[in-house]
Each structure stands twice: as structure tokens, then as C-alpha cells.
Amino acid sequence: MNKYLFYPGCSMESSGKAYGDSIRAIVEPLDLNFEEIDDWNCCGATEYLGINLIPAYSLIARNLALAAKQMNGTHTVVAPCSACYLNLAKADYYMQERPTLGERVNEALAAGDLQYKPGTLDVRHLIDILVYDVGLETIRSKVVRPLHGLKVVPYMGCMLPRPDYQHRWSDHEHPTELDDLLRALGADVIDYPLTTECCGGHMTQIGPETAFELIRRLIADADERGAHLMATVCPMCQMNIDAYQNETNHYFGTHYHMPVLFFTQLMGLAFGKEPDELGIGLELVSSRNALANIGIEVPVTQEPAGPHKKYEGLPMPRRWTKHEGKEAVK
Amino acid sequence: MPHMTDERVRAGLAREEDLSLLHEVSMKTAGVSHLEMCIQCGTCGGSCPVAQAMDHTPRMLFAMLRAGMRDEVLRSNTMWLCVSCYHCVVRCPQEVHIADVMYTLKSMAIQAKLYTDSTAPDFSQTFIDMIKMFGRSYEMGLASRHYLRHFPLRLPGMMPMGYGMLTKGRMSMMPKKIKHMDQLKKIMARAKQLELTS
Numbered sequence: 375m376n377k378y379l380f381y382p383g384c385s386m387e388s389s390g391k392a393y394g395d396s397i398r399a400i401v402e403p404l405d406l407n408f409e410e411i412d413d414w415n416c417c418g419a420t421e422y423l424g425i426n427l428i429p430a431y432s433l434i435a436r437n438l439a440l441a442a443k444q445m446n447g448t449h450t451v452v453a454p455c456s457a458c459y460l461n462l463a464k465a466d467y468y469m470q471e472r473p474t475l476g477e478r479v480n481e482a483l484a485a486g487d488l489q490y491k492p493g494t495l496d497v498r499h500l501i502d503i504l505v506y507d508v509g510l511e512t513i514r515s516k517v518v519r520p521l522h523g524l525k526v527v528p529y530m531g532c533m534l535p536r537p538d539y540q541h542r543w544s545d546h547e548h549p550t551e552l553d554d555l556l557r558a559l560g561a562d563v564i565d566y567p568l569t570t571e572c573c574g575g576h577m578t579q580i581g582p583e584t585a586f587e588l589i590r591r592l593i594a595d596a597d598e599r600g601a602h603l604m605a606t607v608c609p610m611c612q613m614n615i616d617a618y619q620n621e622t623n624h625y626f627g628t629h630y631h632m633p634v635l636f637f638t639q640l641m642g643l644a645f646g647k648e649p650d651e652l653g654i655g656l657e658l659v660s661s662r663n664a665l666a667n668i669g670i671e672v673p674v675t676q677e678p679a680g681p682h683k684k685y686e687g688l689p690m691p692r693r694w695t696k697h698e699g700k701e702a703v704k
Numbered sequence: 705m706p707h708m709t710d711e712r713v714r715a716g717l718a719r720e721e722d723l724s725l726l727h728e729v730s731m732k733t734a735g736v737s738h739l740e741m742c743i744q745c746g747t748c749g750g751s752c753p754v755a756q757a758m759d760h761t762p763r764m765l766f767a768m769l770r771a772g773m774r775d776e777v778l779r780s781n782t783m784w785l786c787v788s789c790y791h792c793v794v795r796c797p798q799e800v801h802i803a804d805v806m807y808t809l810k811s812m813a814i815q816a817k818l819y820t821d822s823t824a825p826d827f828s829q830t831f832i833d834m835i836k837m838f839g840r841s842y843e844m845g846l847a848s849r850h851y852l853r854h855f856p857l858r859l860p861g862m863m864p865m866g867y868g869m870l871t872k873g874r875m876s877m878m879p880k881k882i883k884h885m886d887q888l889k890k891i892m893a894r895a896k897q898l899e900l901t902s
Contacts, residue, residue: 547791574787
């Protein structure tokens with residue numbers, strides 16, 4: 375059994391719950407042992423770095439120090455969230471590149487009886503482990519329900535393949551790891567030139583117009599290419615494209631319906647797991663119709679009614695039914 | 705770097721105080737920023753997905769840094785629009801840590817109180833306040849405080865999304881808290897002291 379230290383990140387328990395659920399469902403068939411880092415804290419996302427330097431890196435480094443204490447047969451930390459992965463990897467790298475930063479951070483950690491020697495751990499993203507440690511052959515061998523006929527665009531997002539100081543990816547702008555993995559599941563992978571374009575990150579909160587344009591580009595292109603759904607590796611990307619799709623549509627007067635699932639949910643489906651075990655149905659833009667294309671039935675969940683629905687035709691009295699919301703959006 | 709400074713100042717190519725801004729930003733940036741190596745090629749702005757909304761492209765901002773235009777740089781909206789996608793970073797021929805320089809400029813603008821739009825710094829501060837309280841991010845608290853303060857008019861349109869996130873268990877009413885908050889607080893307090901003295 376392959377053991378790894380696991381840093382889930384905050385979103386795995388909230389907005390990215392489906393990611394957490396589906397990861398739990400696939401570790402066992404792949405013979406992976408993910409040991410959670412005890413008492414890990416938030417990595418600060420991209421917020422702390424813009425306020426203070428030493429506190430931001432100390433917050434990140436507490437996790438590295440805790441992980442290093444827990445090393446037992448492995449020195450690899452796995453993070454499924456791109457922002458967490460980048461923060462942990464970058465802290466480790468910069469503490470070496472600028473030794474004075476490393477010293478300061480260690481001085482701060484010492485106040486909590488902790489310390490971290492940069493370079494002790496290998497910080498890697500979940501998909502890196504799956505493609506390069508587990509291997510596509512093994513993944514292919516576990517597939518019992520190939521996703522033939524499911525048209526998927528692979529969306530890697532920006533913070534995973536860049537800046538990549540540790541040179542882990544096939545390319546910084548067009549990495550193919552996610553394409554290869556989805557192909558191993560039997561899916562019809564569509565070439566997606568925007569695969570590492572940004573989803574807007576925190577701009578949905580602070581500069582919505584900027585973010586909506588970035589989200590529009592992504593879903594419009596996926597839609598034009600005939601995708602049934604998008605597959606992502608990052609909870610922030612999933613959240614922006616899924617939860618803000620309604621607002622984006624409203625802003626531009628468009629009617630896109632582009633579901634976005636975590637790649638681990640698709641792995642689970644291919645491994646024969648049931649949709650509800652994989653958190654399918656937790657997305658706000660339902661993947662129900664997309665998955666029906668390959669004969670997978672997802673239990674009905676109620677979608678939130680869009681607040682600004684546009685009606686076609688003459689204004690007539692309407693009788694609302696439970697599922698009307700979905701038809702109208704589509 | 706001081707050696708280079710002296711030479712350029714001696715040759716009459718730059719004023720001491722101008723170079724000190726560039727040096728200050730470089731020293732406050734995580735890792736080795738390579739900021740002094742910028743050749744003004746403009747690859748950064750050309751690669752940026754949000755450059756059209758910036759009042760100065762990153763290239764221009766770096767030229768202004770070099771020219772010692774402290775207030776103009778810190779008042780710019782450039783760093784606040786940066787989405788940290790690192791496109792410019794991997795394309796920069798001089799390996800300037802551009803995204804990290806943007807973080808430095810944000811923190812300097814906050815300290816100098818030279819930002820015009822308060823939304824972004826306030827969002828970051830609220831996010832950090834939650835972490836300092838609980839050790840984990842707390843989306844419900846963050847979103848409600850942020851939207852009430854800055855986007856009250858967006859709230860009605862966001863109700864369905866908030867409702868969906870809550871009913872699907874994707875947002876929790878209650879924050880999660882780590883076990884050793886005391887330890888985290890000690891580390892953060894010491895880090896803050898070190899930041900002020902360095």
C-alpha cells in the first residue's frame with residue numbers, strides 16, 4: 375500500500391465537498407493510503423500573501439512542520455486543491471531560495487515549538503500522484519464502466535502547472551496529464567486550448583465583472599466544442615464555473631448550461647461507484663443530462679431557480695412545476 | 705545589489721532614492737524576485753488575461769518602480785486585478801517573480817493607504833481574520849460580511865446560489881476550528897513582530 379501524507383484543504387469540507395467524497399471513494403480501489411496531517415490549518419489561499427510576508431509564510435509553514443513531524447515511511451505531501459498545493463510547494467521552495475525567509479519563518483514557528491527544514495518534504499498535487507505514481511495502466515485496469523461517448527473538456531486551471539518550480543508537469547501552458555487520465559477512463563476527450571486559463575480566482579468576490587468575462591470564455595469555448603461537461607482538478611475553478619455560472623449568464627444575457635465535475639468523480643464513475651457516493655448532484659449546474667448520455671442515472675436534485683430567467687414568447691400566466699427551472703435555464 | 709546601485713548612481717544614470725524603491729520592493733518579495741533584471745519586453749502584459757482592465761501593464765509598472773514613482777505605483781489598480789495565474793511568470797525571459805511582486809505591491813499599498821478601491825484589501829483582511837479566529841477558512845462568515853459591506857445590491861441575485869450551497873451542504877453555518885489554536889496564535893504573533901522588525 376502506497377502511503378502519503380494528506381493535506382485536504384478547507385474547501386474539501388465545504389464548497390468542494392464532492393471532491394473530498396470522490397477522493398475517499400477512489401483511494402481504496404487504487405490501493406492508496408492517505409494519512410491526514412493532524413490539526414492542519416488553512417494555507418491562506420491567495421489572500422494573506424497580499425497583506426504580510428512573514429505571517430503568510432508562517433501560516434503555510436505550520437502545515438509543513440506538522441507534516442514533517444508525522445513523516446513515517448513517506449515524505450510526500452498530497453494536496454488535491456491547486457491553491458493549497460501551490461502555497462505549500464512555493465513556501466518550501468522560497469524558504470530555500472531566500473534563506474533569510476526560511477530563518478524568519480522558523481523563528482516564528484519556534485514560538486509554537488515547531489520547525490521546518492525546507493526540502494524535507496515533497497509537495498505534490500493529487501493528479502501528479504495518480505498519473506505518475508499510480509500510473510495510467512493501473513487506472514485503466516480498474517475501469518469497469520468506461521465513459522465511452524462522454525465528451526469532456528479537461529480543465530487544468532492555472533495554479534497547478536504554473537509556476538512549477540519543481541518541474542513536475544509536461545508543459546506549463548498545455549499540460550496533457552488530465553487529458554491522458556480522462557482518456558484512460560474511456561472518455562471522449564476534447565482538445566481544449568483554454569485548459570490552463572484562469573477562472574478568475576477570488577475576483578468573483580471582489581471584481582465580479584472581471585471574473586464573469588474569464589468564466590464566460592471558459593464555458594463558451596467548452597460549449598462550442600460540443601462538450602457535455604468540464605472536468606476540473608481544483609475546487610476554486612469548480613466553484614467559480616459552477617456556482618457563478620448563473621450570474622455570468624445573467625450578466626451577458628447568455629444561456630449556457632455547462633456542468634463541471636471533479637476528475638475524481640469521473641474516475642469513481644468509471645470504477646463502477648454510484649453517483650451519490652461521489653457527490654454527483656452537489657453541483658449547482660446539474661450534470662444529470664450530461665451523464666444520461668452514457669446511461670448513468672443521477673438521482674433528481676432540485677436546482678436553485680434562476681432569479682433572472684428570461685422568458686421567450688408572450689407573457690402568459692404560468693404554472694410552476696418542480697422541474698421547470700431546469701428546462702428554462704437550458 | 706548595493707554594488708550595482710552605486711555604479712548606476714555614480715554614472716548619473718539613476719538617483720539613489722529611485723533605485724531604493726526598486727530595491728525595497730525586491731527585498732520585500734518572497735524568494736529572489738529578479739525584479740532588477742526586467743528588460744521591458746512586455747511579455748507579461750501580453751500574457752495577462754486581465755491586462756485590458758489594468759491602468760498600467762506589469763511592464764509599465766516595473767518601469768515606474770525603476771523611476772521611483774512610489775505613489776503612482778502604489779495607487780495603481782494593476783496588482784489588485786492580478787489573478788495570480790502565473791502566465792507571465794513562466795513566460796518572463798528574465799524569470800521575474802511577477803505574481804509575488806504583485807503581492808508585495810498590494811501589501812505596500814495597504815500600509816501606505818494608497819488604494820482607491822477598498823473591496824480587495826478588505827476581502828483579504830476578512831479572510832485572514834476568519835483564519836486567525838478558527839485556523840480554517842469560514843466561507844459563510846466571509847461571504848455574508850463581505851457582501852453586506854460591499855455588494856448589498858448583489859445579494860438578492862445571489863440568494864439562489866447561497867440557498868443551493870447551503871442545502872447541498874457545500875457551505876456550513878458553523879465554522880470548523882483547529883485543535884491547537886493557541887499554538888497557531890503564538891506563531892502568528894511572533895511572525896507579526898518579525899515582519900515589523902525586518
